[in-house]
Amino acid sequence: MPDPNEERLKYLFNASAIEVPKAEEGQKRKFKGTAYAGGRVDGHWYWGRSGVVFDLDGIEIDKPTALLEEHFGSSRIGVVQAVDTSGKIDVSGDFLTNAKAQEIVQDSDDGFPFQMSMMIDPGSIEEVSQGKTVTVNGQLFEGPITIFRQNRIREFTICSTGADRNTSIKAFSGKANPNPTKEDTNVTELEQAQAKIKELEGQVNTLTEQNKQFAAAKREAEITALSKDLGKEFSAEDITEMKNLDESAFAFSAKHLRQFSATQPQKPTLPDYLTKHQAQGGQNQFNAGQPQSIADLAKARK
Incomplete structure (x- = not known):
């Protein structure tokens, strides 16, 4: 009623x-x-x-x-x-x-x-x-x-x-x-359309921000899982680089890091060529020419 x-x-x-x-x-x-x-x-x-x-x-x-x-x-x-x-x-x-x-x-x-x-x-x-x-x-x-x-x-x-x-x-x-006049009606319809556009833009902005937050949280979890699998604690610089990689580049890098770690069970930490430190002379033949960082792996894929 x-x-x-x-x-x-x-x-x-x-x-x-x-x-x-x-x-x-x-x-x-x-x-x-x-x-x-x-x-x-x-x-x-x-x-x-x-x-x-x-x-x-x-x-x-x-x-x-x-x-x-x-x-x-x-x-x-x-x-x-x-x-x-x-x-x-x-x-x-x-x-x-x-x-x-x-x-x-x-x-x-x-x-x-x-x-x-x-x-x-x-x-x-x-x-x-x-x-x-x-x-x-x-x-x-x-x-x-x-x-x-x-x-x-x-x-x-x-x-x-x-x-x-x-x-x-x-x-x-x-x-x-x-x-x-008809102009009154047209103005009203224009104002309604503009209000609707503004409302939809607000919804898009909200969804975009939520998507960014979700992607950031997902990448944090992926980095944590990778660190655990490799038995290595990444430096702040490594973490920043990994956060800036796009989805495909990160997936490629993580896959090859895990593969390399699996072939070297005697080494609980990442090989030298995956760190930021250059080998000082006497590089063994295995390390020679290998990528030196996560970013290099991503570049090598391209």
């Missing part, structure tokens, strides 16, 4: 800034604003950046309608007295005289940039696919796009700019776009 709060958040939409005109003598403080400009609204956490359009044909809005703070039903701050749905949704009304409403009025007078938001309840939802077009509110829109039909506005609310930024993943951020 879906989370009721999550379901509710799917239908909350931020609109443009709300205006709070200066007080007129003997009158309640008033407000006015455009709750919806009539075009494409994009950037929603649930409906995606392809956007949503609210069909104003037959829309139902209670008169009067409650004005809340941050969508909390217990925080009543005003009443929407008039609504104009001719191509957009313009609203106006009065603030209440309670402490919370007066606090918002005072903050607005001090320059705080409040925004208007609304909760819209669609009777049906139409998905327009890529390459298709649809006319809504006298405007032509290209898919992909989502159309809300048979709508009802259940509430209007005032949100602080800071709160909106902190919860932007749960609500629309930004104004409606009255002039949708």
